[in-house]
Amino acid sequence: MPIRLEPTPTLADRLRTASRPQFGIWSCSGSALVAEICAGAGLDIVLIDGEHSPVGLESILAQLQAVAAYPVTPLVRAPIGDTVIVKQLLDLGAQNLLIPMVNSAEQAAEMVAAVRYPPAGVRGVGSALARSARWSRIDDYLSRADGLVSLYVQIETVDGLANVDEIAAVDGVDGLLVGPADLAASMGLLGQQTHPEVVAAVETAIAAGTAAGKPVGVNAFDPVAADRYLAAGARWVLVGADVALLARASEALADRFIGGGSDVAPASY
Template sequence: MPIRLDPAPTFADRLRSADRALVGMWSCAGSPLVAEICAGSGLDIVLIDGEHSPVNLESILAQLQAVAPYPAVPVVRAPFGEPVVLKQLLDLGAQNILVPMVDSVSHAEAMVRAVRYPPHGVRGVGSALARSSRWSRIPDYLARADDLVSLTVQIETADAVGEAAAIAAVDGVDALLVGPADLAASLGLLGQQNHPDVVAAVEGVIAAGRAAGTPVGVNAFDPATADRYVAAGAAYVLVGADVTLLARASEALADRFIGAATDSAPPASY
């Protein structure tokens, strides 16, 4: 007899049950070994990046498999919001999807439809062939699928900030994530994630999400900035990435044993 399986709680479930802000990091190297190391760190979230990383479907699958035994919840960022791409990620078994660059209510609504089966969406039905249902070993997968998936959308532009309250209120959007790097660029402040105008915009999105009852997270690699956003009501923060941790730690070794570099300090976030 085949093993009958029950899927893990979704990111939305974890956010609802949390009694503190969740803390996570990015897995950007594309390595399942590195993703597994991150998953065993004690952090709450491992965010597997498909937008700014050298990954494909196979490497995302391998990372999901490597992270699966650990308590950390895996979230997968799609390269862009397109129904076919999201269908492939869902069929790989990614329960928790992050869509970048969502600027409007209509875009958010389209992403909700993309991650849901008919009649509530347009997700293609191939679950018997896919890891998402564990090849039909999750009982009643098709009937339950919409409840086994969470959708987070990224707020990364000035237009998106203006629409944040309405986007947060879209049925099926489980969380928002603010990307201060792209937001700063959109505001004409490229590379200035801690500029007062950027901080004010981020805090405005957090407030809009809280008013709508939708959790909001923020990228904040600088600890003081992360603390500020948690104090402002962020439900989760992403405080580092595998590649930046390796870059900074290897530079520290070079500084210690060879000599301090004269270049300016690297940015506190990406």
């Protein structure tokens, strides 16, 4: 007899029941081995990046398989808010999706439809062939699927910020993630994530999501910035990235043993 399986809790489940904010790390290297190392670090979330990383579906699948053995929540960022790509990511077993560059409530509603089966949405039905349902080893997957997926959208432009109240109010959006780097660029402040206007914009988005009852996350590799956004009400914070940690640590080794170090400024995101 085949093994009957139960899906793991979604990020929405964990944020709803957590007694403290959740902390995560980006997996940007494309390496399943590195993703597994990050999964065992003791953080709450591993965010597998499909937008700014050298990955395809096979790499994302391998990373999901690598982190599955650990008590960490995987979140997958799609490269773009495209219905077909969303369908593929869901079918390969991504329960938690992050959609970049969402600028309107209409875009957010389209993504809600993309993660739901008809009649509530437009997700194509292929679960019997897919890891999402463990090839029909999760009982009643089709009728339960809407509750087994969580959806997050990124606020990272001035348009998204202007529409953040409406975006947060969309039924089926489980939460927001604010991207200070792109938001700063959109505001004409490229590379100035800690500029007072950018910080104020991030806090505006946090307040809007909180008012709508949606947990808001933020990228904050600087601990001082992370603490400020936590004080403002952020419920989840991404505090580092695999490639950035490797870059800075290898530079520190060079500086310690060779001297002179690197003249590359520490990265912020």
